[in-house]
Amino acid sequence: MAQRLRVRYAKRGRLRFTSHRDISRAVERAVRRADIPVAFSAGFSPHPRISYAGAAPTGVASEAEYLEIAVTRPCRPQELRAALDASLPPGLDVLDVVEARAGSLADRxxxxxxxxxxxxxxxxxxxxxxxxxxxxxxxxxxxxxxxxxxxxxxxxxxxxxxxxxxxxxxxxxxxxxxxxxxxxxxxxxxxxxxxxxxxxxxxxxxxxxxxxxxxxxxxxxxxPLDASTGEPADPLEADRVGGDQ
Amino acid sequence: MSVESLFPRLEALLPKVQKPIQYVGGELNSTVKDWDEATVRWALMYPDAYEVGLPNQGVQILYEILNELPETLAERTYAVWPDLERLMRAEGVPQFTVDAHRPVRAFDVLGLSFSTELGYTNMLTALDLAGIPLSAADRGPDDPIVLAGGHAAFNPEPIADFVDAAVLGDGEQIAIAISEVIREWKAEGEPGGRDGVLLRLAETGGVYVPRFYDVEYLPDGRIKRVVPNRSGVPSRVFKHTVMDLDEWPYPKKPLVPLAETVHERFSVEIFRGCTRGCRFCQAGMITRPVRERSITTIGAMVDNGIRESGFSEVGLLSLSSADHSEIGEVAKGLADRYEGSNVSLSLPSTRVDAFNIDLANEFSRNGRRSGLTFAPEGGSERMRKVINKMVSEEDLIRTVTTAYSQGWRQVKLYFMCGLPTEEDVDVLGIADLARKVIQAGREATGSRDVRCTVSIGGFVPKPHTPFQWAAQADHETVDRRLRELRNTLRNDKQYGKAIGMRYHDGKPSIVEGLLSRGDRRVGKIIRAVWEDGGRFDGWSEHFSYDRWMTCAAKALDGEPVDVDWYTVREREEHEVLPWDHLDAGLDREWLWQDWQDAVNDVEVEDCRWTPCYDCGVCPTMGTEIQIGPTGRKLLPLTVVS
Known part of the structure; x- marks a missing residue:
């Protein structure tokens, strides 16, 4: 594995009725369509190394869903963002991609x-x-x-x-x-x-x-809950600045 | 005049139903065209749940072809589950398409694809929810033309009251031709109204309009004759055959659903038709002759389909895929091309011989060797002669020995129960065969870790086959034979634990038989069942045999016929069958001769490799066998990643 990329995406409009399983199938297919060099797990039945954090329930729209993709050769986050977005159906929209630097996204x-x-x-x-x-x-x-x-x-x-x-x-x-x-x-x-x-x-x-x-x-x-505003801050910020505390 | 989207009204219902994603559309490669720019608008329905209907190749192909026509648009609609049906009725939301959520009644044509007769009640639900009168005779200028296609449409008589028209055979060219007839009729100001356009369609000889034919009965209930009731309507209606599959490489843009469906793969039809001559097989009879897609077109379609869809599995479809004249080259070429790429290949419908093991080995090159499936169909040598499934026990044992010794651990065998002339011993023969398979596997591997599963379906005699005259076995007989087989396997101490058995009870086959070989009188039963709440008859949790029998008894009250008359009664040679005026190209005398040969255990060869035996299709339809080899090879693609 060469790199891990963290993706923020939205599920909007009628696609809010997708379940978590629907989304993971759609992402796996989009990754293939977009020719993203996704890493596969080893073993008897290899599956693409894509993990999801805190998925919104079926029927709920979201502007802030997150997933992490492991790739076998380094990708530019902005190119991956555009390619993945173009390969997903409209309504599953890729908003942001950063290279994972440290720490667990789910913990943030x-x-x-x-x-x-x-x-x-x-x-x-x-x-x-x-x-x-x-x-x-x-x-x-x-x-x-x-x-x-x-x-x-x-x-x-x-x-x-x-x-x-x-x-x-x-x-x-x-x-x-x-x-x-x-x-x-x-x-x-x-x-x-x-x-x-x-x-x-x-x-x-x-x-x-x-x-x-x-x-x-x-x-x-x-x-992460921001003490001053009381609202969630951008969880990818830590990757942008280059490391967690 | 434009139509409004029903989506805002539907959306309010979706949080209250199971799997709402199946109703929202928005699939990758789906198409929404401008309503006002089209003159001919089709709603295409697969009359089953979305998860079954979405992957259907026929609907996907027609959807794409019709949407490619500049003045035509096509959208899709599926059967809604009872939870949504209840809410739609309560809130007055009509049957909708999933593409732009337009009301089905606003379309010019509602085209239904019937792979099975068990979708008939779902058609009635859709018509009723759409606000379209159930009886074709009650429809007016604002109702769409309800058009049936698919294999079940080769005998549309049981649904003759509900459909305006039916087409037989390959849909690609006839769908375009129908669009053109409707476009012209509309451009001329719709002369003659609804009957005007139906008459134009009927006059082509390629569209059957049941209302233009009268059925006369004999006092004993048999059909006396079926005759056109107006001039210009042909006495026979013929099926359609696409003759160059390379010119029709669809689907080019496979639909990729968000919801989970029964087939999560990209499928390429590698040929149409089959002349193996299995006598029970309606598909093999009505899709003749064999027309192959060339190896190069297959390669291009697979490459395009994976790129367009992102599916990781490719299925090479046909009625007997290993029979493609260049299947070895296709398999090796594709396996080479996708080696190490996590794209997997599958080849359903293979026959019993060692060559298939080589193919399966190619397809599992970088994967696991789990299970192989073969279909001997009959449990005894005699039974297989009757059905013309030319597989000997020796072939089967040799094949499974090869499979087990090359690392395959599980073999699945398909059989039928209730075949013509079948006796108990023929069904018990399945147990003998399964034991010998396990024995061969244990010898070949030196291990006890081999399994065999026998899967048994009930036989239903179908129109346009040599068995169209046969008596269907009653469900008590089928159930008793299956029970005895199960007990035999259970009590086998030496092999029983290694053999699995899957089967269904015989009752649904009786209803399927009633609908398959029924005539117009059966329509009353379908309607009564639907009115009584019958839905989703292909699903065991929704199907009710008792409801069908009760409704049949009421609907046929006063008629000289009953369910047994339609199902377990053998027909004699010259009885007029309900579908005799619908022509699949098969010569009736040849079918009868083949039925006689079946009873006398006489086999018939495949006409691809032996001289023509005059089934009648090619001369009647003006078609011919189209097979390779072309001698061409699949070139490796430049792989990007």
């Missing part, structure tokens, strides 16, 4: 900034529910996982949660003259993982807040 992904759009929701009710939620010490929610129904706290991992009202012009989905509440939240990556829909369930439990139509969720960023 401490938290995510999520945006949740709730077309048709009542802004005052949202505001109230957010306040209730944030003042609560613990909000027990349940979710159906592969291992059955699980109970866990949705409050502890939420570093911040605010409710905004959308600018009518930038949001056509709900139609004209319809309010749209936007929730912005920073959630720490903990085990069990707390997802935006868990927080929404928490809002319903603490304040009976239930949006009238399905939420549209986007991960805007994930990375």
């Amino acid at each position: 992904l401490e938290g995510s900034l999520w945006e949740v759009r709730l077309p048709g929701a009542d802004p005052a009710a949202a505001e109230g529910a957010v306040k209730e939620f944030m003042t609560a010490g613990e909000v027990a929610v349940e979710r159906l996982t592969k291992k059955g129904m699980r109970n866990f706290d949705a409050r502890g991992a939420v570093a911040s949660l605010v409710s905004l009202t959308a600018d009518q012009d930038d949001h056509v989905e709900g139609g004209p003259n319809q309010s749209c509440v936007i929730l912005r939240m920073v959630v720490r990556h903990e085990t069990p993982a707390v997802r935006p829909d868990d927080v929404l369930m928490g809002l319903r439990l603490v304040a009976d807040f239930a949006p009238p139509s399905p939420p549209s969720v986007t991960r805007l960023a994930q990375g």
